[in-house]
Structure formats: structure tokens, C-alpha cells
Amino acid sequence: MQSRILLRRVLVLRPAKPTAASSTGATRFFTRHTNLSSQNRPQLPFLSVPLARRSQQFRYLTTERKRWLAYEVFLGFKYIVYTWAIGAFLLVAYYSIQQEWLERRYPSPHEWRFVTRLRFRLMRWGPDRNDTPEPNWVQIANYAKNILERLEDPNVDGAGLQDLTEGGMYIDGIGKSGYDVTAKSEPWQRGYYEVLMCCAKAAEQLDNHVLDTKRGVVFPADQVYGPSNPNPKPIPPGSPSAPHEDDCEPFYEPPETFYMRILTTRGFTSRQKMDAALEYASWLDFKGIPEASERMYEWALQLATENTLPTALPYNTETYVLEDGAAKPSANVLTSLTALAAHKARNDEISTALPILVSILRARRSLPTASPTGSSNAMTPEDTKTPWTASNILGVVKRLVAPPAYPSPPDSGEAPPVRDAKALCEEAGLNLYIGEIIYAGSKKSSSPGASAREDGLAWTRDAVDAAEEQLHKLNDDDATAGQRPDPAALRTCKDCLNTGLGNWAKMVGRLAREERERQEASGPAPKAAGWFAFWGDGEAALRAGEVGRWTAEEEVVKERTRRAQELLDELEAPRPGLASLFWA
Template identity: 60%
Template structure:
């Protein structure tokens, strides 16, 4: 009985499947009324368990889904590892490319500005950069602060016994100039010749930077460098305005000199043991020029005399080719060396700048006479070339076996440090560069004669113009003979071309100024004569007719303009556009 009651209860509670009340319902709707196993429907009976992970998710408002599945975890791990791998590859490629670029750039700088191989790597790198900064293209002004900082650091490393200065001995007594960094002299005889030459170049570069930064100050509070004319303070009541966008001007109480003085550096070079007479002579001439700029003519003349003694120290006094009182070269003396000619030329120019024309003019004329008596240069003789050149220019074709070996050695092997330059103790040869030096002497003489007020005004001016014309003709002729820069890029020819180009540019400038002044005076004189020849009432004629033909100096002024226009072809050397690879090493 109990079993029957339970079965009856189950039959009463069981919900039958309703049939479609209408006969026109499609088979699709009847299919939707069926309940698939995985579909989650609202059932009246809860006897059958409904598990969420077995059902198909539907777009319901309160429905919750499982986003981080096992497959999605694996996909995210793969994507993260792939991104990390590509990031590492990208940074590695960028790092290797940067290292390769810096390596090639330093190799290029080493070939342009060689450094001694015995120096430390960091010393060589900083010295290359210091020499490269003045020659960088695209910069508005030369960053002398950076040059001075690098050059000073190189000198400090070379004088440090623990880095590159092992074996240096500090001089004491009369040879020691002072105890500070800029003036402490050393004995460098224990070092090799490349080491001493590099040390000398670093000192000269540092001295040149000290000249440029002589009137600059550094703000101690901000560590910024400014010109002294922009400093605010009682000593500068009218400061120069600061450029737009620059930091504000410093106050005088917060400033100190930005760099060391060049005087101590030049004296350090002159007192250092181990430098050649030529090196000390060049330093003395640079120091004398600096003293001339600082309006110290007496000190500058003593420095010129010191340089002249260095140029003649290897000869006994009776063999000196010049008069010790007038500094005029003797006709019966030996042929003067290159050093003597250079020093006497600058000494005469110094005397002419300070009004001693009577002493300067005979010196220059004797130098010109001596240069014209030099032995001629024979073009058929074999010209020596330095190790820094790619091939020997004496061959008609670069595709020779010796040139190919030279190029391979130049590319795949470390470049040898260049040999020492000429010491200047022997007389020069009258080649293209010496002929341009003669043209420069003509310019000096012409300018001095033109500006000389002691003689007749018209005669001195015409003589000065004649000397200037000769200088321009000689420089232009030699510049055309040297050819274009692409024909021969050897260092000797490039130096000769630069000397001739500077001489031609200065000569045309002087010629234009001289003739322009004479033409202006000529026109004023003609106008004055025309006004004086007419009647004050205008009753009997209108005076002399106007002259249509230009005067002598006006015609020559037109000639100078035409010569200047034609000379621009050789003065302005248009460089070929650089390739993409060459642009990588330029700033």
C-alpha cells in the first residue's frame, strides 16, 4: 500500500511536456522548446543538478563568466615571453649598433687626428674629441669651454705618474716657472718622441683655448660660463644683454675666472725639457702674438727676439744670416733657414703695426730678396708622402700594386703614428707654397708703403698698389697651377693651396680698398674742379662739359671687381656631397 502511494505521488508531481497548442507552428519552434543538456533553462523541478561549467554562457545581465581559462593563461604566457624576447633583441641590436658607430667614429678620428699609441685609451679618446670640436660642421660657434676642459684633462692625465706620466721629473730651481698646474715644467726626455709631440700638441691646444676664454667667467652657484661683459656688478655698469632663451646673467660676487691664463701655459712649453727648438719657437711666436693682442708691445718684442734666438741656436753667432741690430738679412751671409725667415717676417710685421716703418720695411725687402734666391723646385723629383695618405700621388694611376697594399694596410691595420715634421733648420725650396709666401710678403710691403705718410702721398700709394697687384697675380697663378682639390689631396698640396687662397683673398681685399679710396678722391676732385670752372652768374657759358669717360682709378676699381668675381671660382671650393656613410661620422 505504501509503495502504491509513493508511485501515485510521483505521478502527480511529474510535469508533462506540453505540446504545441497550434498546428501551424514550425519545426524550428518545436525544436527550441526542447532542453539541450548544456543549456541552462529555468526549470520547475530542481531534481536534476545544473552545473555552471557544463552550461553554455549566454549574454545575461547577472551572468558571471570565467575569463582566465587554462588556454588563455598559456596564450598570455607565450605573448609575454615573445614580447620580452623581442625587447631584448631590439635593445641588443641598438646597443651593438651604437658600439659599432662609436668604434667607427673613433677609428675615423684616429686617422684624422692621430694620437700616440702608448697613451691610455681614455686619454686618446678625449684628445681626439678636443681636436675634433673646432672642425665640426654645423655648429654656430666653437665650444671652447669643452675644448679647454678636454685638453686640460688630457694634460693632467699625462702628468699623472699613475696614468700616463711615469718617468716625468718636475723641474726645480730656475727652470721651474711656478708651482701651479699651468706653469709647472717637467723633464720629458725619458719619454718617446710621439709621447712628447702629443704632450706638446695638448699644451698648445689648451693655451689656444685659454686665449679664447681669457675674458670669460664661471658662475659658482650654477656652474655656467658667461662672457665678462654680461656680468652684473659695479665693475661692469653697462652689461651686455643676455641672448634670448639663455640663463640669467650672473652677479659679480658669484663669479670667478672660467679658465687658466695662457701666459703660464706658454712659459711652461718654453721651459719644458724634451721639446724641439721648432716646437718652442712656435710657442714663442704664438705667445708674442697674444701679447700683441693684450697691448704689450715691449713684452711681445722680447718674445720675438727669444724666438729668433731659438731659430739660430744651432749656428755660431758669426754664421747668423742677419744683422743682430737691424735684423736685415745679409747678402754675403749663408742662406737663411725656414725658422729664421718665419720669425723675421713676424718681427717685421710687429714693428710695422707699432709704427716703426723704417725698421720693418728693410727687413721685409731683405726677406723677399732671400726667398727669390732660393733653389727652384723640380716637379720631376719624387715627392715624399706621409703614412697617413691613401696612396702615392707620384703614380699616374692609383691601381698599382704598391697603392693597393697601402690601402689594405690603411684599412685593416692600425695606423702608424706620423713621423715628426720638418724641424725648419734647412733653407726652404721655392715651390708653390713658398711662392705664395712671397706673395704674402708683397702684400705686407704694399700695405706698408701705401700707408706710409713720410713720403709723397701719390707716389707711395701708387707703389703700394703696384706691390699689391703683383701679389694678387702671383697668388692667383699658383692657385691655378695647384688645380682643384679633387686632383691632389695630399697634405703638402692642401697646405700650399690654403696659403695661396688666403693670400689671394687678402690681396683682393687690400686692392679693392686702396683703389676705392683713390677713386673716391678722384671723383671728389673732379666735382670740385667742375664747380670751380663755372661762372658765378652763369652769363658766359656753363663751364666745362661733364666727362663721360671714367677716371684712371674708377676704371681700375671696375677691374678689381671683375677680378674678384673671377677669383671666386678658385676661392670658394665647393665640396662634393657626402654619402650616407660619411654623414654618420659628422655632427
């Protein structure tokens, strides 16, 4: 009975037909489970839970993952666009601020077109840039030439220009002469003059420069290899290789092309033509053509007295010495006569140059003194208060929004000058000229005398004292009175003081060296006795007179130079008002 019951239980538990899964011993999948709570959900393979088996296939790019990747790509592109847009806006803002600063520093005529004004500002800024080791005169010359072409093109900015003669006038070896610019406004004429002068200065700097036509690179002529220069100068490291002479042509026109165009243009003032003539004469002096240079200096003097009757000239037409009983000379006459006297002194005409310079110095000292009041830079009591006032804020807003006005025309120079700060420093410069000429003339004579050299040294000392005193006065008085020093006067005084100290040091150094040679030739000086002679040697020598006069003065010059260097390197005081908040 028990065996029968046991057999029945075994038959009930054993499956009627074995399956493949049960025969292989594998477990059932979760989706194949039959004991589910709901039988309505379809049993699809891609809805099953993935198992970590090699034979199992998975879907990595699901719908959710596609949406996430698309969002990430869109977000990346959006951030890239935002970054580039912000960078572009910052670049445009920086460029706009730079151009606004350049326009205020180097104003351009408002009637010119945008591109012309843009290149004009860059041209004027080129020589004054301090972020480059030296000015890029090739770039400056290209800017100036392009602006000149635009100003002389009637379809761009040259509408109204007229030739002096029908078909234009040409000068042998120079080219076309100037135009008639009388129909143009004064700002246009002044800007045109500045462009021509910049072209002339660039031509001086690029004299003997050639252009490699194959590569478009500019080289000095001494670096070009060819039959006329078999041993060229070495190329600086990092520069392109030297070109061949057959592939080169002159890069820029000679300076006389632009100077003569200024001198032959109708519409420029006498002061502008005189300045151009003086610059051209200086260039001819540099090139070693003294005859042509002297004729150009005489031309400049004629331009300075263009509106003066021949019978009313303040100087002698033969000796160029200013006469005592004549009328007060104009600023143009003083400038041109000083340049002519310096030219004669450089060409060993000392007997002619000295009387001219002495007469100029006498005439300058007889000029009326400038009035200390009426300075446009003086500060009012309201300016010394807090800068956060309604008038100051409104003034800053107006200056930022409104375009800067073009500056008024400069002084024509046809009236006698006054003895202001700049004129006093120019008087000190005349003392330097006279002292240097007297000292140099004594060295060239067959029997140089000590009195002549001492006279030249005395003139130089007076010049240094006058320039240093005036520079102290500019800094101290203007700071006390609450006004800004005149930049032109400061520059003139600093140049005069720096040059005077250099001349003084050279003169005294030569005299001290000769003095030491005489002492060595006369025999060794007696030494001071005592255990501590090493420390007391200097004072004992001074008391005994062993150190000569010029050696002692040489030490004085060194001390004056050290003290003056602090004055020359003195920083400008912060400006009052809201602008002082942005000064470091």
C-alpha cells in the same frame, strides 16, 4: 465509449506532477536534455554553452587565453630586447667608426691610455667641427686641462717626468715651469706639446671668462652683475640668468701660463719653442703690450738661431736685415724675421720693417727651386686602372684592420727651404705686407703722395697675380700629373689670394672715391647728347675719359674677385682607388 477513450488519452498526456520550469513556461537548458547519445559525460555548469543572459556568469580568462597572453607578453619583451640590442650595436658601431676616423685625422701617441687618447682626439676635433655654429671652447678647455693632468700624473701617463729643479721651479705671476721630458719618446713629447698649445689657445678664447660656482656655468666677465659692472651686457636668449660677482671666480688660467711652460720645458725642439714664442708675442700684441711682445719676438729669433754660431748669423743684429753675402737663412729664421717685421710695422716703425721685409723677399727669391719629381702623392699607371685589384683590396683591408701609424716628425726648420708651391705663395704674402705698409705709410705722412700709394698698389697687384697663378698651377698641373695638391700650399695660396683681393679693393676704392670727389668739386661733366643717351652713356663716358682711372680699376677688381671666387670655392677632386666609390 468515445468519451471514455478521450479521457484516457488526456490522462496519459498530462504529467503526473508539474515541474517549476513547466509552470513558468521556460525552456529547458541544453545540458539538462535527457535524450543524449552518451550518458557518461558529466553535466557540469562551466562546460555548458554560454547564453546571452544577464544573470549568466562567463569565464573570460580561460586556460587557452592565459597561454595566449603569456606568449604575447613574452613576444613583446623579446622584440623590445632585440630592438634595444640592435640600437646599441648600431650606436657602438657608429662611435667606433667615428673614433677610427678621428684617430686617422688627429693621430694620438699609441703609448697613451685609452681615455687619454679618446679625449685628445675630441680636443683636436673641437675647433674644426662644422656641425656647430662656433667651437665650444669651454668643452675644449676642459678636455685639454684633463689630458694635461693625466700626462703630468706619474700614475697615469706621466711616468718618467722629472722636474727641472728639486721641488719644481715657480715663476712669479705665471706658476710652475715646465718639466724635463727628454726620457719620453718623440710621439709622447709631440702630443704633450700639442696639448699645451691647445690649452694656450683655449685660454686666449676664454680670456676674462668666469665660472659661477653655484651653478657651474661659464660666463663672460661683461655679463656678470656686481659693483665693478653695474650695467652688465644682456644675456643671449635661452641662456641662464646672469650670475653675481660674489659667486664667480676665474675659469681658466691665463695664456702665459701654458706658453711659458712650453718655453721652459726641456726636450722640445727649437721649432716648437719658436712657434710658441711667436704665438705668445702675437697674444701680447693683441693685449696692447708692444714692449713685451717685441722681447718675445726677439726670443723667438734667438730660438731660431739656437744652433748657429754668433759670428755666422745671416742677419744684422741691430737692424735685423738679412745680409747679401751671408749663408742661406733657415726656414725658422725667415718665419721669425717676418713676424718681427710685421710687429714693427703695426707699431709704426715702417722705416725699420720695410728693409727687413725686402731683404726676406730677396732671400726667398734666391732659394733653390724644388724638383718637380719625387712627389709621394703621384699616382702610378697601375693606380689609374680599375680599383678592384688584389693590391688595392689588400691595402684597404690592411688600413682597416691595422691601427694607423703615428706620423713621422715634421721638418725641424733648421735648413734653408726650397721654392716649392707653398714658398711661392709665401712670397706673394710678403708682397702683400710690403704693399700694405707702403700704402698705409703714405696715408700717415703729412703730405701723402700719389706715387707712394701707387707703389703700394703695384705690390698688391703683383701679390694677387702671383697667388692666383700659383693656385691655378696647383690645380691644373697636379690634376694633369695625377697627383694630389699639397693641402698646406693650397691653404696658403687661398689665404694670400683672398687677403690680396680685399686689400686691392680697399686701396682702389679709396682712390676712386677721392677721384670722384675731385670731379664733383670741379663741376658736373658734360652729358652725352642724343635720344639713346641713357643706353650709350657708359661707353661714351669711357671714350670721353669721364670715368677716371681708379673707377675703371675698381670695376676690374670686382671682376677679378668674382672670377677668383670660383677658384677659391672649387671642390677637391675625388681620390683615386676604392675610396672614390664612397664620394658623393
